[in-house]
Amino acid sequence: QVQLVESGGGLVQAGGSLRLSCAASGRTFASYTMGWFRQAPGKEREFAASISVSVGNTYYADSMKARFTISRDNAKNTVYLEMNDLKPEDTAVYYCAASARGPPTKGWAYDFWGQGTQVTVSS
DSSP states (O other): OOOEEEEOOEEEETTOOEEEEEEEOSSOGGGSEEEEEEEOTTSOOEEEEEEOSSTTOEEEOTTTTTTEEEEEETTTTEEEEEEOSOOGGGOEEEEEEEESSSOTTOGGGOOEEOOOEEEEEEO
């Protein structure tokens, strides 16, 4: 079992930045692909970014590739999502998830989910 706790969300003006963190329990964090997903009001959950067990492999949704950066610190059991140039359409609840199997961009492949952190971008 892996427990995930997100933090770092909040209210920010358009063009601003936020850094989300996701702390994971358990000693097997390094063996999981970690992902960030988001869900806006009235919309389906969508993939944002993920980072594989091999730190060099990262994946991004096209709309976020130029503005978001995912990273992980296996020593701290933490994955991060740096979000820059935020837009009102980035407003959503952001979820951290852990996957022991691929593919890294599909929500169904993730076994464990956090409770989410709210990100609100004002115009």
